[in-house]
Amino acid sequence: MTVMYIGIFLDTDSITLLLENAPTGQRNRYADHVTLAFWPGMDMEGHFAGRLGELVGMEVTGLISTSRLDAVRIKLPTDLERGYSSGVPHVTIATADGVLPGESSRAVCDAAAAGEMEPFSGWIHGRIGFIMHSGEYCFSLAEYNRVAGG
Numbered sequence: 001m002t003v004m005y006i007g008i009f010l011d012t013d014s015i016t017l018l019l020e021n022a023p024t025g026q027r028n029r030y031a032d033h034v035t036l037a038f039w040p041g042m043d044m045e046g047h048f049a050g051r052l053g054e055l056v057g058m059e060v061t062g063l064i065s066t067s068r069l070d071a072v073r074i075k076l077p078t079d080l081e082r083g084y085s086s087g088v089p090h091v092t093i094a095t096a097d098g099v100l101p102g103e104s105s106r107a108v109c110d111a112a113a114a115g116e117m118e119p120f121s122g123w124i125h126g127r128i129g130f131i132m133h134s135g136e137y138c139f140s141l142a143e144y145n146r147v148a149g150g
Contacts, residue, residue: 003148005035008034010125011126026095028094033131051080055126056077056080057077060121061074062120064108069104071092071093074124076089092104
């Protein structure tokens with residue numbers, strides 16, 4: 001089994017905050033994580049791996065809401081931002097049918113560059129972990145080794 005990505009997986013209160021306060025009419029709801037780095041190319045012993053299981057607070061700094069998707073831009077703690085490799089830090093809240101969640105990365109980046117983010121503020125929280133292609137979450141290297149069979 002392999003890792004899909006490492007991310008910050010949001011707690012229930014943060015997911016509720018995003019889903020209840022974003023003006024989404026989109027059908028496919030997410031609002032569950034911030035992707036930090038995709039696999040392959042992720043250093044398992046690197047910047048984020050040493051922080052697995054750590055609780056992280058993030059400030060929500062703006063919203064983009066289009067006919068295709070809803071997403072919020074977030075501010076990562078400075079030490080996590082250094083290793084971030086997925087465009088502008090964001091959380092995909094929801095997408096229309098046929099729209100992949102990954103499209104929100106470009107939409108948030110473009111809206112932020114153009115100064116077109118809508119006001120949306122608050123704090124969200126989550127834990128750093130991996131999600132495997134099997135759908136299992138791992139919040140430590142020991143869990144990863146157990147799940148991956150290593």
